[in-house]
Amino acid sequence: MLTGKQKRFLRAQAHHLDPVFQIGKGGTNEHLFRHIEEAIEKRELMKVSILSNNLDDKKEVAAELAERTGSELVQILGNTITLYKESRDHKQIELPRN
Template sequence: MLTGKQKRYLRSQAHHLNPIFQVGKGGVNDHLIRHIQEALEVRELIKVTILNTVPDDRDEVARELAEGAGAELVQLIGKIVILYKESKDHKTIELP
């Protein structure tokens, strides 16, 4: 579980990032989760866009993404989700 200070730090690190995944009308599926897990292992911190065509609630989609990928939900603001997971092999982010 991340502290408030750690979340603030991660939000500042994610500010310049562009979203690399989109959740569309198909919603959250195993294929998307697998790709997010792979990206988190390499990058540690990613942004995901939730499109307007998603039938589910954005909070629920963000929670499903975080749980499925085994990641921490740093922030959900509007339609952007920020996820963090510490990498085993490519650790670059040092949390305060």
């Protein structure tokens, strides 16, 4: 679980990032979860955007993405979800302590 200070740090780090994946009217599926899991292992921090033609609740989509990929939800801003997962092999981000 991330602390408030760590989330603020990660939001600042993610500010310049562009969304890597888009979720459209098809919604989420196993294929998407697998790709996000692979990408977040290499990047640690990434954004996913929800397109306007997706009618699902963005909070539910964000919670499902975080749960199914084993990552932490950093923030939901508009239709953009920011996720973080510490990488086992490609560690780049050093989180502040409490």
